[in-house]
Amino acid sequence: MMNCYQMNSRRGFIRKAVGLTALTVGSSILATAHPIDAFVPAPIPKQKLTLEINGKQMDLMVDIRSTVLDLLREQLGMTGTKKGCAMGDCGACMIHINGNRTNACLSLAVYNEGNKITTIEGLAKGEELHPMQAAFLKHDSFQCGYCTSGQIMSAVACLKEGKAKNREEIKDYMKRNICRCGSYQNIVDAIEEVQKSGAKI
Amino acid sequence: MNQTIFSINNPDERVDGLEKVTGKAKYTAEHPLPNMAYGVFVCSTITKGIVKNISTDKAMAAPGAIDVLHFENCPKVPGYQPSAFPDLKNVSEWRGLKVFADNKVRFNGQPIALALAETIESANEVAKLVEVSYQEESFETDFDKLRKDPAKLKTGSSYTRGKSQAYKEAPFYVEAEYNIPIEVHNPMEMHATIAYWENADSLLLYDKTQGPKSTQMAVARLFGLTDKNVRVIAENVGGAYGSALRSWANVPAAVIAAKKIQRPVKVVLTRPQMFSLVGYRPQSWQKLGIGADANGNLMGISHYAISNTSRYEDFREGIVDASRFLYKCDHVDTDYKLLPLDLSTPTWMRGPGEATGCFALECTLDDLAYKLKMDPIAFRVKNFTEIQQESKLPWSAINVKDCYEKGAELIGWKNRKQQPKSLKDKDWYVGYGMGVGVFGAGRGTSTVRGIWHKDGRVVLESAVSDMGAGTATAMVKVAAAALSLPEDKIKFMMGDSDLPPGPTQGGSTTTSTLGSGVHLACEALKDLMKDMAKELHPPFKETSKDDLIVENSRVSLKSNKEVAIAVGDLINKKKVDFVDVVKTSPGLNPRDIQKATNSFSVHFVKVYVHSKTGEVQLKHVVTTGDAGKIISPQTARSQMLGGAVGGIGMALTEEVKIDHSTGKIQNATLGSYQVPRHNMIPHIDVWFTDKPDPYINAIGAKGLGEIAIIGFAAAVSNAVFNATGKRLRDLPITKEKILAAKA
Numbered sequence: 001m002m003n004c005y006q007m008n009s010r011r012g013f014i015r016k017a018v019g020l021t022a023l024t025v026g027s028s029i030l031a032t033a034h035p036i037d038a039f040v041p042a043p044i045p046k047q048k049l050t051l052e053i054n055g056k057q058m059d060l061m062v063d064i065r066s067t068v069l070d071l072l073r074e075q076l077g078m079t080g081t082k083k084g085c086a087m088g089d090c091g092a093c094m095i096h097i098n099g100n101r102t103n104a105c106l107s108l109a110v111y112n113e114g115n116k117i118t119t120i121e122g123l124a125k126g127e128e129l130h131p132m133q134a135a136f137l138k139h140d141s142f143q144c145g146y147c148t149s150g151q152i153m154s155a156v157a158c159l160k161e162g163k164a165k166n167r168e169e170i171k172d173y174m175k176r177n178i179c180r181c182g183s184y185q186n187i188v189d190a191i192e193e194v195q196k197s198g199a200k201i
Numbered sequence: 202m203n204q205t206i207f208s209i210n211n212p213d214e215r216v217d218g219l220e221k222v223t224g225k226a227k228y229t230a231e232h233p234l235p236n237m238a239y240g241v242f243v244c245s246t247i248t249k250g251i252v253k254n255i256s257t258d259k260a261m262a263a264p265g266a267i268d269v270l271h272f273e274n275c276p277k278v279p280g281y282q283p284s285a286f287p288d289l290k291n292v293s294e295w296r297g298l299k300v301f302a303d304n305k306v307r308f309n310g311q312p313i314a315l316a317l318a319e320t321i322e323s324a325n326e327v328a329k330l331v332e333v334s335y336q337e338e339s340f341e342t343d344f345d346k347l348r349k350d351p352a353k354l355k356t357g358s359s360y361t362r363g364k365s366q367a368y369k370e371a372p373f374y375v376e377a378e379y380n381i382p383i384e385v386h387n388p389m390e391m392h393a394t395i396a397y398w399e400n401a402d403s404l405l406l407y408d409k410t411q412g413p414k415s416t417q418m419a420v421a422r423l424f425g426l427t428d429k430n431v432r433v434i435a436e437n438v439g440g441a442y443g444s445a446l447r448s449w450a451n452v453p454a455a456v457i458a459a460k461k462i463q464r465p466v467k468v469v470l471t472r473p474q475m476f477s478l479v480g481y482r483p484q485s486w487q488k489l490g491i492g493a494d495a496n497g498n499l500m501g502i503s504h505y506a507i508s509n510t511s512r513y514e515d516f517r518e519g520i521v522d523a524s525r526f527l528y529k530c531d532h533v534d535t536d537y538k539l540l541p542l543d544l545s546t547p548t549w550m551r552g553p554g555e556a557t558g559c560f561a562l563e564c565t566l567d568d569l570a571y572k573l574k575m576d577p578i579a580f581r582v583k584n585f586t587e588i589q590q591e592s593k594l595p596w597s598a599i600n601v602k603d604c605y606e607k608g609a610e611l612i613g614w615k616n617r618k619q620q621p622k623s624l625k626d627k628d629w630y631v632g633y634g635m636g637v638g639v640f641g642a643g644r645g646t647s648t649v650r651g652i653w654h655k656d657g658r659v660v661l662e663s664a665v666s667d668m669g670a671g672t673a674t675a676m677v678k679v680a681a682a683a684l685s686l687p688e689d690k691i692k693f694m695m696g697d698s699d700l701p702p703g704p705t706q707g708g709s710t711t712t713s714t715l716g717s718g719v720h721l722a723c724e725a726l727k728d729l730m731k732d733m734a735k736e737l738h739p740p741f742k743e744t745s746k747d748d749l750i751v752e753n754s755r756v757s758l759k760s761n762k763e764v765a766i767a768v769g770d771l772i773n774k775k776k777v778d779f780v781d782v783v784k785t786s787p788g789l790n791p792r793d794i795q796k797a798t799n800s801f802s803v804h805f806v807k808v809y810v811h812s813k814t815g816e817v818q819l820k821h822v823v824t825t826g827d828a829g830k831i832i833s834p835q836t837a838r839s840q841m842l843g844g845a846v847g848g849i850g851m852a853l854t855e856e857v858k859i860d861h862s863t864g865k866i867q868n869a870t871l872g873s874y875q876v877p878r879h880n881m882i883p884h885i886d887v888w889f890t891d892k893p894d895p896y897i898n899a900i901g902a903k904g905l906g907e908i909a910i911i912g913f914a915a916a917v918s919n920a921v922f923n924a925t926g927k928r929l930r931d932l933p934i935t936k937e938k939i940l941a942a943k944a
Contacts, residue, residue: 073231082390119224174879
């Protein structure tokens with residue numbers, strides 16, 4: 001249970017700072033008094049969590065309400081994993097937990113004690129792209145790029161699980177990942193090429 | 202801060218591709234600011250009425266709570282009430298929902314409060330704990346019922362050329378009604394805004410927008426700030442398809458909250474909120490009547506449409522427009538009305554009104570072709586015209602016949618049988634269908650800065666953003682061609698309103714508008730280099746500029762390219778690090794060139810329809826575009842693929858369902874609102890005429906984002922008819938509807 005003291009002191013500052021609020025400069029705008037009520041909110045409930053993320057062990061204090069997705073994006077600043085729906089419908093947040101593809105939005109962070117997490121940021125080896133990333137580039141398998149991390153993580157899992165024997169099987173495995181720009185054909189082209197190349201994934 | 206994109210080695214790869222496949226590309230909600238607070242909307246659970254009371258006691262006691270913003274404690278916003286701020290110059294009234302301005306509820310899901318907390322988890326919890334009580338009023342959301350009451354309709358626009366309803370006098374005619382439900386853009390990136398008041402009168406915004414400049418101006422005028430004191434950054438836009446053409450409630454909410462709590466505030470919509478807060482394709486009803494003589498000459502087209510809008514804004518689009526001008530016909534009448542409902546305001550969604558209108562037009566033409574016992578392509582070729590029928594101006598370029606021919610070849614049209622139910626594969630009926638799309642090809646104003654560095658790199662800058670079309674990639678190609686430079690020497694910077702004013706990305710105009718600006722800036726850079734060569738390089742002192750050429754970073758004699766000086770040497774001689782130009786490329790008024798300017802598409806599909814279950818499977822798609830010169834073949838192809846996928850959704854799955862007893866959307870998730878997924882997508886072939894339009898701009902390119910989807914749903918319906926003899930006029934075409942339809 002940490003952080004609440006810090007937060008309270010910050011709130012004290014806010015209370016002082018926002019005694020008067022006007023939205024713009026100029027004397028014609030009436031400053032409106034908006035004192036923040038003197039509630040003292042409950043402390044943010046936190047718990048220790050040890051994770052291995054992209055090969056690096058991390059000892060964290062996490063909000064017990066955090067999903068792995070929000071932990072990655074908001075607490076750790078690892079924004080390569082995307083939020084597209086936060087309810088497991090779209091696949092934008094697909095990561096690997098202990099090698100299994102998982103919707104990061106559906107996994108509470110604290111349930112992952114000791115787990116190994118791989119995200120898009122952990123796929124390339126230094127400057128060398130993962131074969132799937134290179135294939136996505138080559139086949140223009142994205143437009144806006146927002147679903148791309150999830151598509152690539154699913155695509156890697158698709159190959160690892162041996163579910164890429166033909167295009168129909170690839171499409172069936174990949175149907176949990178929406179691409180609203182409609183780059184589906186180019187995505188399947190990329191996966192098929194990596195599968196056929198026999199590249200080590 | 203702005204996007205810096207260097208071209209990479211493979212000429213086909215997107216210049217921003219590396220960032221996107223490695224997860225490094227930053228989207229709006231991904232910019233961390235110190236001491237940032239999170240804002241989550243609390244949305245109305247009623248459809249119409251007033252908020253009686255908001256209790257925040259429980260909410261404010263929750264972990265991490267900072268504040269709850271709502272109408273009772275919302276600071277005064279100049280753009281909500283300009284007359285109350287006579288001293289502020291740069292103010293205009295906010296268009297659209299004035300969030301937290303009053304206690305009125307105008308639609309289900311309207312933001313009532315913004316819960317502010319230290320973390321996203323806390324903000325979600327605080328939002329859930331805000332207690333709102335309402336006084337409900339009766340409401341109207343049932344489009345199908347209310348559109349039949351003329352008293353409920355707002356007059357839109359009417360048009361008559363020749364006789365109205367002339368189709369009824371033709372020996373052969375078809376009359377039919379079409380219904381399209383509300384569809385939602387649903388880009389994968391949710392709309393988001395981060396607002397940060399850097400000081401009392403200057404604001405930094407990270408915002409999901411298709412137009413950094415238009416957002417800058419809208420926000421400046423909302424708060425009475427000078428434009429330059431509002432900086433809008435949209436480094437990457439994770440899809441939009443029209444939803445980010447204007448600023449929605451998340452923008453003022455974040456800005457007001459950031460002012461109120463004196464901290465940066467991030468507001469990200471939830472997926473359910475994406476269904477009611479950032480626009481949608483309006484629900485529509487259409488009636489088409491088309492008549493022809495026995496030889497297939499069109500004798501009359503009548504197209505009537507109604508689409509919904511909200512109670513607080515009118516939204517109109519070009520539903521009936523294509524019927525007025527696309528095919529040769531002397532007698533055309535159209536009428537378009539609006540039905541205001543207690544829903545949020547619709548907006549442009551890919552291929553806006555034309556996608557709606559061409560569905561009805563192209564299905565009705567297909568019906569008439571069948572009645573005339575004509576091949577649908579032959580029928581269209583019969584009524585082909587090079588003169589835009591409404592303006593009577595010749596098209597600047599129209600190669601749609603090439604699309605008919607090539608598309609027919611690629612889909613295997615020769616295997617199509619005129620009589621439905623003629624082709625079967627086991628339990629599946631097989632059918633072929635086609636549909637035509639058309640959209641305006643404009644050219645707006647754009648300003649581009651071109652910078653030539655002494656190390657030979659060229660940087661081009663404009664305040665445009667890119668929702669995925671590949672704008673930077675295309676602009677690098679335009680510049681590389683204009684400067685005769687390798688692409689890896691050129692970078693394009695965008696996504697920041699501080700850059701020279703660029704266009705809003707929309708209406709299939711970016712390549713034409715911005716490409717013209719880039720081309721002009723590059724021409725000016727070359728001209729500047731020639732001037733510098735004459736001034737600083739003695740051998741060229743007496744040479745005419747016409748005899749000089751700039752290519753591969755050298756200025757040389759046209760007649761002898763060995764006589765040359767490197768651009769970098771010229772810049773060094775000037776004792777500067779770079780030279781630059783800023784050029785504004787003017788917009789095009791088609792009247793000035795006495796031409797009509799449009800892009801065209803023809804889509805072909807082969808479908809299987811299960812004879813027992815009615816299930817529709819697309820087996821093959823061919824999509825062809827006539828959009829002038831194709832600047833960036835790979836990204837253009839991807840855009841066409843995307844349009845076809847969007848068209849598959851429109852045709853087969855996408856439908857917002859509203860419970861009219863509550864006014865609430867019943868399927869506001871991506872699990873229940875079905876968008877196309879991998880397993881629905883057949884092989885898609887893309888083909889372009891790729892012929893430069895000689896009039897539209899200096900680069901010969903027209904837009905293709907809209908035509909990629911316009912006409913596609915008709916091709917599917919026409920193929921289903923060809924397969925089964927059943928005409929499906931209400932989208933989406935579901936197996937239930939197919940089973941219920943009569944052949």
